[in-house]
Amino acid sequence: MTLELFHTQEYREPQLKFPVLAEGNEQWLGDGYYFWQDYEFAKWWGETKKCKRTNVSRRYSIFTATISFTEDEFIDTVFNEEDYYNFVSTIQKFASKYVSVFKHKHSLEEFNDFIADKGLWQDIKVIRFQDIPENDALMSVNGYYYKKRIQLRINAPEKITTFALLKTLYCV
């Protein structure tokens, strides 16, 4: 299976030759390479998150990437019903056990770390998921988020088989 995706970063010299690893406790699915499925959200991300005052170049770049993987390496929580419900069930089982041990809710990072630390999803290299839908500017109806804001997380760099600059845009 191959997918053509988008990656947005602040403009930089020299130009990126590979996507930037997203790290930290705010990543939905843990450390990895994050991509947008749709160009319009890649552009929106650039305009809203990569054009802050700290970006002195006042530019951002959108890259295209190809990812190649087998279907059993893929959890698709957006378009595959079975993947979605199994994914939800896994999080809930973990949450329930965690609360019984630690007496408080776990963080996002703890769930992702647990999966990785214990080698539980070693076969899984790509996860497709839906980010928070709050893009009024991209919706034709205010408050009606009928477009999914879809991201993919890749945790195996070798699955990224092409990466190239698509365009650099000025912050507006």
Next chain:
Amino acid sequence: MMANWNKLNEQFDSLLDSMSQEDWQSWAKNRGDKKLMRTSEMLLKAKLQEEKLILANSNSKSIFSQKISSEQSFNIVSIIGNISHIGSQPALAA
């Protein structure tokens, strides 16, 4: 085909069932170190993949330029052929 949930669920459930309080505490304590190790490993793999892509790109450019230069040679031969052919004809009136 899709993710093998039978396998994933079985591994997940059996691990959750087998972990004691001490196991959980130990996991929580070592989580940060494991994360650092994992990140380093991922960055190393990424560097390797980046190098592969750069190499593949430069190889394809090289093949492309070889192709172009062989096409150019062909065109040059054709052009030379045309020029000598034209040269052998009477000049056209302007």
